[in-house]
Amino acid sequence: MKEIRIGLVGAGWMGKAHTNAFLNALMLYGPQAGKPVFEVVADVNVEAAKTACEKLGFARWANNWQEVVTDSNVDVIDIATPNAFHYEVAKAALENGKHVYCEKPLTLSAEESKILAELAKQKGVVNYVGYNNVMNPANAYIKELVSSGKLGKIMRFSGTYDQDGLLDPTLPITWRHVNKHSGSGALGDLGSHLLSVSQFILGDISRVNALSKIVIPQRPVQAGSSELADVENDDLITILAEYKNGAVGTIGASRVATGRKNYLTFEIQGTEGSVCYSLERMNEVNVYFASDDSADRGFRTVFLGPDHKGYSAFYPASGIAIGYNDMKVLEVHELLAAISEGKPYACDFEFGWKIDEIVSAILKSASEQSWVDVQTLVEVK
Amino acid sequence: MKEIRIGLVGAGWMGKAHTNAFLNALMLYGPQAGKPVFEVVADVNVEAAKTACEKLGFARWANNWQEVVTDSNVDVIDIATPNAFHYEVAKAALENGKHVYCEKPLTLSAEESKILAELAKQKGVVNYVGYNNVMNPANAYIKELVSSGKLGKIMRFSGTYDQDGLLDPTLPITWRHVNKHSGSGALGDLGSHLLSVSQFILGDISRVNALSKIVIPQRPVQAGSSELADVENDDLITILAEYKNGAVGTIGASRVATGRKNYLTFEIQGTEGSVCYSLERMNEVNVYFASDDSADRGFRTVFLGPDHKGYSAFYPASGIAIGYNDMKVLEVHELLAAISEGKPYACDFEFGWKIDEIVSAILKSASEQSWVDVQTLVEVK
Amino acid sequence: MKEIRIGLVGAGWMGKAHTNAFLNALMLYGPQAGKPVFEVVADVNVEAAKTACEKLGFARWANNWQEVVTDSNVDVIDIATPNAFHYEVAKAALENGKHVYCEKPLTLSAEESKILAELAKQKGVVNYVGYNNVMNPANAYIKELVSSGKLGKIMRFSGTYDQDGLLDPTLPITWRHVNKHSGSGALGDLGSHLLSVSQFILGDISRVNALSKIVIPQRPVQAGSSELADVENDDLITILAEYKNGAVGTIGASRVATGRKNYLTFEIQGTEGSVCYSLERMNEVNVYFASDDSADRGFRTVFLGPDHKGYSAFYPASGIAIGYNDMKVLEVHELLAAISEGKPYACDFEFGWKIDEIVSAILKSASEQSWVDVQTLVEVK
Amino acid sequence: MKEIRIGLVGAGWMGKAHTNAFLNALMLYGPQAGKPVFEVVADVNVEAAKTACEKLGFARWANNWQEVVTDSNVDVIDIATPNAFHYEVAKAALENGKHVYCEKPLTLSAEESKILAELAKQKGVVNYVGYNNVMNPANAYIKELVSSGKLGKIMRFSGTYDQDGLLDPTLPITWRHVNKHSGSGALGDLGSHLLSVSQFILGDISRVNALSKIVIPQRPVQAGSSELADVENDDLITILAEYKNGAVGTIGASRVATGRKNYLTFEIQGTEGSVCYSLERMNEVNVYFASDDSADRGFRTVFLGPDHKGYSAFYPASGIAIGYNDMKVLEVHELLAAISEGKPYACDFEFGWKIDEIVSAILKSASEQSWVDVQTLVEVK
Numbered sequence A, B, C, D: 001m002k003e004i005r006i007g008l009v010g011a012g013w014m015g016k017a018h019t020n021a022f023l024n025a026l027m028l029y030g031p032q033a034g035k036p037v038f039e040v041v042a043d044v045n046v047e048a049a050k051t052a053c054e055k056l057g058f059a060r061w062a063n064n065w066q067e068v069v070t071d072s073n074v075d076v077i078d079i080a081t082p083n084a085f086h087y088e089v090a091k092a093a094l095e096n097g098k099h100v101y102c103e104k105p106l107t108l109s110a111e112e113s114k115i116l117a118e119l120a121k122q123k124g125v126v127n128y129v130g131y132n133n134v135m136n137p138a139n140a141y142i143k144e145l146v147s148s149g150k151l152g153k154i155m156r157f158s159g160t161y162d163q164d165g166l167l168d169p170t171l172p173i174t175w176r177h178v179n180k181h182s183g184s185g186a187l188g189d190l191g192s193h194l195l196s197v198s199q200f201i202l203g204d205i206s207r208v209n210a211l212s213k214i215v216i217p218q219r220p221v222q223a224g225s226s227e228l229a230d231v232e233n234d235d236l237i238t239i240l241a242e243y244k245n246g247a248v249g250t251i252g253a254s255r256v257a258t259g260r261k262n263y264l265t266f267e268i269q270g271t272e273g274s275v276c277y278s279l280e281r282m283n284e285v286n287v288y289f290a291s292d293d294s295a296d297r298g299f300r301t302v303f304l305g306p307d308h309k310g311y312s313a314f315y316p317a318s319g320i321a322i323g324y325n326d327m328k329v330l331e332v333h334e335l336l337a338a339i340s341e342g343k344p345y346a347c348d349f350e351f352g353w354k355i356d357e358i359v360s361a362i363l364k365s366a367s368e369q370s371w372v373d374v375q376t377l378v379e380v381k
Helices: A013-029 A046-056 A065-069 A083-095 A110-123 A137-147 A186-202 A324-341 A349-368 B013-029 B046-056 B065-069 B083-095 B110-123 B137-147 B186-202 B324-341 B349-368 C013-029 C046-056 C065-069 C083-095 C110-123 C137-147 C186-202 C324-341 C349-368 D013-029 D046-056 D065-069 D083-095 D110-123 D137-147 D186-202 D324-341 D349-368
Strands: A003-009 A035-042 A060-062 A076-079 A099-103 A127-130 A154-162 A205-213 A218-220 A228-230 A236-243 A248-254 A263-270 A273-278 A284-289 A299-303 B003-009 B035-042 B060-062 B076-079 B099-103 B127-130 B154-162 B205-213 B218-220 B228-230 B236-243 B248-254 B263-270 B273-278 B284-289 B299-303 C003-009 C035-042 C060-062 C076-079 C099-103 C127-130 C154-162 C205-213 C218-220 C228-230 C236-243 C248-254 C263-270 C273-278 C284-289 C299-303 D003-009 D035-042 D060-062 D076-079 D099-103 D127-130 D154-162 D205-213 D218-220 D228-230 D236-243 D248-254 D263-270 D273-278 D284-289 D299-303
Touching: A003 A013, A003 A065, A003 A324, A013 A035, A013 A046, A013 A099, A013 A324, A013 C013, A035 A046, A035 A065, A035 A324, A046 A060, A060 A065, A065 A083, A076 A083, A083 A099, A083 A110, A099 A324, A099 A349, A110 A127, A110 A349, A127 A324, A127 A349, A137 A186, A137 A263, A137 A273, A137 A284, A154 A186, A154 A236, A154 D236, A154 D248, A186 A205, A186 A236, A186 A248, A186 A263, A186 A349, A205 A349, A205 D205, A205 D236, A236 A349, A236 D154, A236 D205, A236 D236, A236 D248, A248 D154, A248 D236, A248 D248, B003 B013, B003 B065, B003 B324, B013 B035, B013 B046, B013 B099, B013 B324, B013 D013, B035 B046, B035 B065, B035 B324, B046 B060, B060 B065, B065 B083, B076 B083, B083 B099, B083 B110, B099 B324, B099 B349, B110 B127, B110 B349, B127 B324, B127 B349, B137 B186, B137 B263, B137 B273, B137 B284, B154 B186, B154 B236, B154 C236, B154 C248, B186 B205, B186 B236, B186 B248, B186 B263, B186 B349, B205 B349, B205 C205, B205 C236, B236 B349, B236 C154, B236 C205, B236 C236, B236 C248, B248 C154, B248 C236, B248 C248, C003 C013, C003 C065, C003 C324, C013 C035, C013 C046, C013 C099, C013 C324, C035 C046, C035 C065, C035 C324, C046 C060, C060 C065, C065 C083, C076 C083, C083 C099, C083 C110, C099 C324, C099 C349, C110 C127, C110 C349, C127 C324, C127 C349, C137 C186, C137 C263, C137 C273, C137 C284, C154 C186, C154 C236, C186 C205, C186 C236, C186 C248, C186 C263, C186 C349, C205 C349, C236 C349, D003 D013, D003 D065, D003 D324, D013 D035, D013 D046, D013 D099, D013 D324, D035 D046, D035 D065, D035 D324, D046 D060, D060 D065, D065 D083, D076 D083, D083 D099, D083 D110, D099 D324, D099 D349, D110 D127, D110 D349, D127 D324, D127 D349, D137 D186, D137 D263, D137 D273, D137 D284, D154 D186, D154 D236, D186 D205, D186 D236, D186 D248, D186 D263, D186 D349, D205 D349, D236 D349
Parallel strands: A003 A035, A003 A076, A035 A060, A076 A099, A099 A127, A154 A248, B003 B035, B003 B076, B035 B060, B076 B099, B099 B127, B154 B248, C003 C035, C003 C076, C035 C060, C076 C099, C099 C127, C154 C248, D003 D035, D003 D076, D035 D060, D076 D099, D099 D127, D154 D248
Antiparallel strands: A154 A263, A205 A236, A218 A228, A236 A248, A263 A273, A273 A284, A284 A299, A299 B299, B154 B263, B205 B236, B218 B228, B236 B248, B263 B273, B273 B284, B284 B299, C154 C263, C205 C236, C218 C228, C236 C248, C263 C273, C273 C284, C284 C299, C299 D299, D154 D263, D205 D236, D218 D228, D236 D248, D263 D273, D273 D284, D284 D299
């Protein structure tokens, strides 16, 4: 059993979600898989820091992140700040030789992400980006279907991540609508999750061609206000992609997708089989095998179960529903196992950097109205 | 090529449906599978008879069925009258040595159906009851799944036939609500279709236990009238059943099933596999095989296609939707092939009699509030 | 904030599940809604008790439940033992004036449950049975649809709870197959959950008529053994029911339902609307309103969200999947709120007694092959 | 009642399908809506012409189309030849002042289609292209939802038409794989159907950006042959589109889409509602209205019924399945009504030309790897 001392930066909703996930991982896997110790929580909002400290069970609090990243009693820096702060906190943490667990996206630009990925490799610490959908047992299963060759040669990926949470034009402007805080709109917020799943399962995208739209060009500066501010980024984006392996992709994201609540959905067509998935029905994967007898052939509705990686931490039999938060539990378990036992993990900073390179190419394509190559990652030294 | 001369009794909606089905069967299968010739149509309503004669392309019309059943130019009597007339027309037709095609139900009582079944056997003519769902390629496929043993030993049948067409209490009373015209309510109208499918696929039911309800006890004698008449029979019925093979069944029917449009649905659970079906999605069968790898196991959505009996008359590839009327086309094709080529067929009068015996036992059970054995058919001589 | 000191009896899987639920409730709702304190855990298996004590964070352990129910430092006795021990532990706990939280079913007989319900009422303590499906936000929503009259007069309830976990005949006999340990088979294990939902939403059942089957009559005494022991109770049961309000029901349960994983499913048909639900897709409720425009009318797939009671503890927006365990979190939260704040709750011992009366009537009906009235509860004094 | 004398050019499968559709239209609508008279059928294959003449009930046959288009006893030329002959037959028919009913696509190039559209307008005859999906009552309903404003401002169209009929690489090369016969691959064969639905419902597309793939680059020249020929056109194509009204589209087509049988599917997202449809479940439309109460809001599964244009020709109540062929029946009925009563119709040659202009722009885009504007139709004089 190894204690892993956590320094949490950001005492808001995401910080709480991370902490709950750590506690559930401890309950489900036991301390021998790495025992989280809640050392210190920092927030510029002192009251938030104090409250989180007490409610979440941290030993102490701080009013600045600098104190946390240099604290010798802390093993891993957990970054749950607004996106725009990820870069500087992660960089300082790495420079201090800490393991780093950073909520997605890694940074707001491919350039910054590259710097972090290289620095992390150089430091030899665990460096983990919180693309939690990658941890979904459904996606582990689908990756296995692809990797094993059961679906044959992959021809096509079609997916979108749609929500309608920002459909109402009277909702006021937020940091999500302003590029210096968010980098992009639906693309970075939602689309990046779908890109992480695509990257995890199918590997690199080589080029992209995007069309983006701002559906609601202005929003009130505050609820009820008649003063309006400009929405700077995509409410809706659609993308053609070509994968390194020759497959074609259509990828979308919308935060104004009327009727869609948490619709991260995709279909992968291979020459021997196909698979479909939707996060709105997160416990079922639809898979088709061309080799089945033709009279009996059809998409199978497979419920997640103990055969699928990660699931058996929760339930002993198939079809008992896991929830969205359980992906985060699996994520922090993988993080703890990486730190305590040196186990491998998928979502390192290089992975985060790749996603940011794709996002960057998509934004450039939408702006230039042309195909744009995704920057090939220089081998991280 | 053999010409089969049809004498149609009943010039209403069902008579037209039969005639259209004959014409489509001719188009799809060609005349060598039996060429229908539209000889004579009879209806007590002279105008209806005349109109049908002209529109449907019959050679002549009559104002009484007696003339048709004795007509030496007629090979098969097609009975599309209201249910209460089935018995006497069919009996006379048989006595005149005609082939008989009778719309379901065969008669209003098991006793009358027995007489017809015995008479038909004695006469050696083709005797066909129009339980069209039996002809559905989906049910042919499901019967094959059961018969081949791919589902193992059958444990359970659960099904219902629900519609909400009579939900509105302001709809006036009709013959369907009066027992001397209809025999029963939702049971005979809808439930008998489900029973025909159950009988076709799983064989005999040995005993039943039913609970029935009249939800709307009175209806206007005419649309808009304030005068009310009593509804005499089941709006809704639920039935426990035990099959001869030991399986248990739950069977239902409702004509007031809010939200259900044409919901003939059932699930069959066997020890090696299960199958589900709904007529609202008539082109897809859901089937599960316990022998599939556990990681990849789930109900398969199988679209009907050329592998399923009957389908290829319509389309050369899977997943092209057949419609409800196409079941009737398959039915009359089977009738024509039986007459012209002596081919076997499932829904003979003995089959219709069996359904009526089950219906009779169900009505007795609902009345006596106890289990009632289904009368075993005496071997038809 | 009130501390609620827990004495857990039973250190197995269910005891762990309860404890995890308490911790999650604390994380989600905070200590002001009742702070669970893990005082003592008891198990006859000393090693299990010790391990649970350490892993689950209890202050101390005991090797017998008697010590726990008399411990003055304990506020609530949490009973997570095998079913056959519920009665004596709960009785002793009540006699010692403790609040009692008992896993379902309350006892193995209606008679014992009656004694507990009466004793609990007399003692004035919180008495809670763990029918966790009642806490599902989906069922809270459906109850509201029924209670508000939006579905009109309820005509029909059709449901089943099917799993196939015991389909394999080589799986050895367990306590679930032996009546003195379990009371019944699929009925008590699975069917009782469906009955709890039915009771919660539609109220009392007045009479029942059941047909039960043992599909696999003998099982190995141990894995791999050729020695066989008799299965004593229902693998599969189907039930007709009549509700006090006149509605009819068909209720089923199977532990050998090939292809079904966690298929607690039901449909409620009312004269103004209908609703369908399946626990395999626990985040969506299908509801139909007859009052919708006829051209646009159909079952709506409603994803659970903040409008549905309980959901917003987990997520701020609709369609983010809750999981099975989350029902248990909601349950212990309701328990803590009942103890700390005197808030009302649905699943008291009288509720548990009612379910056991229905189960008892069903077993009698299956044995006597006739309709059996459900015992009306004498007003608990 | 007006007799409409048909001259059929092409005695193959499609010619038979057209003729069956005419006969069914006559049965369903009666002769007063235009009575088809089967005057002459022509095919270069004399035997095929003779057989069709006899089986389909034509008065006489011919071995060349020139004889048909000049026949004074013919009112409408029905073109059911291979695609490459559409242009010359239609042109000659128009020049002889005939009404023309041409199977889709209109021609193999936008240029030829333009000539036909202009000539048809000049001649003032009925000119009809057989994009049968436009006649689907589901699409009529969806068009009405869009046109009425019930879905608000349309933001997005996402759809694909996928089949897997050509997945097997051992299937030999056909005319479909050779551009001089087919113009394009999956795009023209399948995608054009989806484009016709998009055009019908949402109107003009202004520009496109496409990525196409040949998945199986060579096929046997004959079944079983080891000699291979090149596949010249798209097995799979994906397209970004921008509509004149500002909406964005993603449109796809594949003839190698493993697991998909007849999957013409699309989703339209508007600011007030959304709608989804799949031809594999052709009788149900999913529609969401943002204005529904938030607690009860979800996609509604609406079964086609008498409220939806065209349906009531087949059935008097909702949810009774129509089939694929029924779309063709509705199509020829619209054609007959246009000829006999001068009624308006959607799919004229100008409509067919528009589809061909979009196809042309897509092919150019795929070749040039850039956005391409769809040619704006010059006002047809």
